[in-house]
Amino acid sequence: MNLSTRRVRAIFHRELREYRRNRSIVVAIAIFPLIFLIQPLFVVFLAHDVSSASLSQMHLLLYMLAIPVLTPPMLAGYAVAGERQHGTLEPVLTTPIRREEFLVGKALAVLVPSAAIAYVVYALFLALVALFAEPSVASAIIQVPDILAQVLFTPLLGALSVWIGLAFSTRASDVRVAQQLSLLGSLPLVLVTSLIAFNVIHATLGLAVSLAALLLIADVLGWRAVSPLFDRERLVAGSR
Amino acid sequence: MGPGEAESNRGEVPPSVAIGADVALSVDHLSKRFGDRLAFDDVSFTVGRGEVFGFLGPNGAGKTTIVRTLGTLLTPTSGSATVAGLPLTPENGVEIRRRIAVMPESPGLYLRLSVAENLECFADLYEVPRASERIANALELVNLTDRAGDACGTLSRGLRQRVALARALLSDPEVLFLDEPTAGLDPVAAREVHELIVGLRMRGVTIFLTTHRLEEAERLCDRVAILNTTLRTIGRPAELRDRLFPRTIAITTAAPIREPTQVFAGLPAVDGWRSDGGASYLLTVSDPTVAAPAVTRALVAAGADVLEIGQSQHSLEDVYLELISDDVEASGR
Numbered sequence: 242m243n244l245s246t247r248r249v250r251a252i253f254h255r256e257l258r259e260y261r262r263n264r265s266i267v268v269a270i271a272i273f274p275l276i277f278l279i280q281p282l283f284v285v286f287l288a289h290d291v292s293s294a295s296l297s298q299m300h301l302l303l304y305m306l307a308i309p310v311l312t313p314p315m316l317a318g319y320a321v322a323g324e325r326q327h328g329t330l331e332p333v334l335t336t337p338i339r340r341e342e343f344l345v346g347k348a349l350a351v352l353v354p355s356a357a358i359a360y361v362v363y364a365l366f367l368a369l370v371a372l373f374a375e376p377s378v379a380s381a382i383i384q385v386p387d388i389l390a391q392v393l394f395t396p397l398l399g400a401l402s403v404w405i406g407l408a409f410s411t412r413a414s415d416v417r418v419a420q421q422l423s424l425l426g427s428l429p430l431v432l433v434t435s436l437i438a439f440n441v442i443h444a445t446l447g448l449a450v451s452l453a454a455l456l457l458i459a460d461v462l463g464w465r466a467v468s469p470l471f472d473r474e475r476l477v478a479g480s481r
Numbered sequence: 482m483g484p485g486e487a488e489s490n491r492g493e494v495p496p497s498v499a500i501g502a503d504v505a506l507s508v509d510h511l512s513k514r515f516g517d518r519l520a521f522d523d524v525s526f527t528v529g530r531g532e533v534f535g536f537l538g539p540n541g542a543g544k545t546t547i548v549r550t551l552g553t554l555l556t557p558t559s560g561s562a563t564v565a566g567l568p569l570t571p572e573n574g575v576e577i578r579r580r581i582a583v584m585p586e587s588p589g590l591y592l593r594l595s596v597a598e599n600l601e602c603f604a605d606l607y608e609v610p611r612a613s614e615r616i617a618n619a620l621e622l623v624n625l626t627d628r629a630g631d632a633c634g635t636l637s638r639g640l641r642q643r644v645a646l647a648r649a650l651l652s653d654p655e656v657l658f659l660d661e662p663t664a665g666l667d668p669v670a671a672r673e674v675h676e677l678i679v680g681l682r683m684r685g686v687t688i689f690l691t692t693h694r695l696e697e698a699e700r701l702c703d704r705v706a707i708l709n710t711t712l713r714t715i716g717r718p719a720e721l722r723d724r725l726f727p728r729t730i731a732i733t734t735a736a737p738i739r740e741p742t743q744v745f746a747g748l749p750a751v752d753g754w755r756s757d758g759g760a761s762y763l764l765t766v767s768d769p770t771v772a773a774p775a776v777t778r779a780l781v782a783a784g785a786d787v788l789e790i791g792q793s794q795h796s797l798e799d800v801y802l803e804l805i806s807d808d809v810e811a812s813g814r
Contacts, residue, residue, distance in 0.1 A: 247605050258593075258594055262632075331554070332589040332648070334554055335552050335581075336603065336606040336607055337606070473554050474555050474556060478515065
């Protein structure tokens, strides 16, 4: 099956335009990243009794991997259920768009800003630490493997969170229910990143590669699993 | 039943012929059921290319469900159909949707986006070539060129309907489905939409119009079908009137006629008469052009002063009420 890039782009661009016109959406997606920025900054700049050695054990950057997991559920939960509730879904479904194109467009429109916000927050954190923290603290926190893990895992974790959100959004009849369930559905991913950050699971290169491969497979399976859930008849008529 | 023909579920009703030479829509014993609920049943008709076909029926009659089914949003439970030359199957869904356009009852516009941005999105979804040119043409057609930059949320309901119509025209569809296009509009806005539909008819667009505004159907449609879960009748509005009601001539005289039976008896093409109160009479006739001159001569010969004589017209509303009231009585509502 060939996906039409023009139709995918149409959905993607329209969503981004809506975000730009709706400040409450921007605020909603910025809340979690800001919360997750405060805790590491507090540890670095205010908790004076924390040694450089213990900081290097804390994997503060990995702790921030929760950002790409927790940012998408609000947007992904709204993506289908919200359009359905506002009556804008039916006109779109009467066009030649395939459900896979619609879902990829929606997924990208959630993933791209979520990943961008996550990267900006990491960069901000790194800049603050590099500029204002003690050199020993900075060198303990800014570790190349952690930065590479951030770069690699952000889109992979974000994409999985997006598919979980879209799955609930295609099935829920109410936007609020879809968003709540999307958030709940994404929480297990936060648990994994937290276990790594708190050294319960020891981060090694092998583990990182395995996890990345696993996430990539999960992302593809996520897309494959959500597509059949997207049933035009149920979405339009509320039947089935 | 060959192309160009239409049929009704009422056995006594003869088939009506689609106006266009080619068939744009052909529906054969189509039914749709949601669990235990029957949305529409055993519906068959054809619509010719370039025809404006009206689908009338009360709320819950199945009109919107038929539009959604023919628009490939719903899968029929049984029966078959051909839409814009393609069999209605899941495999043909994308291609059918490429050839048609549907304007749902609710415009479903993105209210935070401008008129032009809404149309840009749909031009891309239809993969329309030379999109900006087509958008400009569509806006010109619905007289909204000067509002292209306005956010849809700031427009009145009537203007939003016009944007939705422009959106439906972007892809230059072979068949245009309009589902209650004037629902909730004030008379002025409804009239504007009517004028747009007349304009589209003149351009040869096949239009499938669902409505429960009878004057709208009578004014705009070449043929109409009346649906109440099953198809009750189908034909041109004038055909339906003739089919259900006898032709009548209404007469008003200055004073009551002394012996009306003697005056009207034996006149050519006059089948019967009844008093309509006071000095008014209704004559059932087989051919008004033959009956009217003979009746006039007979009245003058009888010394009656004729104030008014003319053919009495039943409206499409009379046809509709006659058919739907049967259903209401049958269901005990």
